[in-house]
Amino acid sequence: MTKKNIENFLDPKYLEEILGSFSKATGLHIEAVNRKGETLAILGNKYRSDFCQYIRSNSKGEKRCLNSYREATIEAAKWNEPYFFRCHAGIVIWAVPIIVDNVFLGSIICGQVLLWKPDEFFLKQLKKINSNLDFQTLKEKVSSVSMSSPEQSQAAADMLFVVVNHLVKRNLHTLEEEHAYHLQRLQIKADLENRKKKNITEFTDYGTYLKNERRFLSYIRLGDKTRAESTLKNLLTDLLTKTAGDKATIKIRILELASLSSRAAVEGGADAEQVMLKLQDFNNEINSIERIEEFFFKVHKIIEEFLNGIFKLADKKHLSLVNNARKFIMENYHKPLTLKATADHLFISPSHLSRLFRLELDCTFNDYLTRVRVEKAVELMKKPEFSVEQVSKAIGFKSQSYFAEVFRKYIGVTPLVYKNSLF
Missing domain, CATH: 1.10.10.60 (Homeodomain-like)
Incomplete structure (x- = not known):
């Protein structure tokens, strides 16, 4: 997937809310990168450590950091678990992979710590690898890098792995809903086009709508799922036509329809307590919705739940x-x-x-x-x-x-x- 794909997949606001809080709680630096190792966002602590900023202060150091991130991200994806590594500058970092439906998108980079105080060997290697930088400045800045024991680092990596998997599942659910909304838009468009092709008289009065609504409710009471869903589709197309897409009116009619359907489901044998709880959740959800296709998708979903509730059969x-x-x-x-x-x-x-x-x-x-x-x-x-x-x-x-x-x-x-x- 491209950089654009992963940016679309990761919700920046929620990413900052969750991983930013993780960064602030642990004091660890966190970045989201794509599979090329390119940084998409720095979370929580808005700046890299002084040491890392100095290492990246020239194009050679920047390129080395990018290569380190890319290699770590690929290794993390290969094993689908946190991958620990020492970057070219000698500090410890770990990468947690972002994998969706077996597709590797990138990773969350975390750490920028030292597991022990810089010794003579470490400083010699630091000087050798970064010969183009002032060594005295490097020594001063590396002393400000945070220390973390191996146990602390492993625990933080394990916790981050859980958090990232939660983010993936949440965003995957969001993408699935967006796909469902897109299909709903296509269905509405197809219904309207079919009506035009068949020269069906345009729906013009609520009398007709209410007659169809009564028929729909009778199908729910009888537990006739096929006819109920077919009639609901026509009802919603009628509603869209009659209201000319007015969201406020559609919202009122959708809330009415859900309420009437809940009563019909109870009459059909569904558990009243569960139906009322579902209806309450639906009403709360509808209040925050703005798009028409979401109204239609949500009412389809709850009515399907009502119909399923009529037959709660374990066997x-x-x-x-x-x-x-x-x-x-x-x-x-x-x-x-x-x-x-x-x-x-x-x-x-x-x-x-x-x-x-x-x-x-x-x-x-x-x-x-x-x-x-x-x-x-x-x-x-x-x-x-x-x-x-x-x-x-x-x-x-x-x-x-x-x-x-x-x-x-x-x-x-x-x-x-x-x-x-x-x-």
């Missing part, structure tokens, strides 16, 4: 059985469907299926079947050509009076009153 076999039972009911609700017929279709006993519905959906088989039929009745009664009697028969009720009784129990009014309110 995958049970999950498959319940989902297959739901699918069978959705396809055959208009028939005189029974628990036994559904169990036979799944090749399990009626008692076992009944137990699964109670344990996993917190309702009986008949409760769920009735819920599906009522939701379908609501959809059908929006069509003027269907009478209440026709709707009753279409959804599997033999008795219109019993249908009216059940409908009132779930919706709060009789089918006739509900239908008359629509037209």
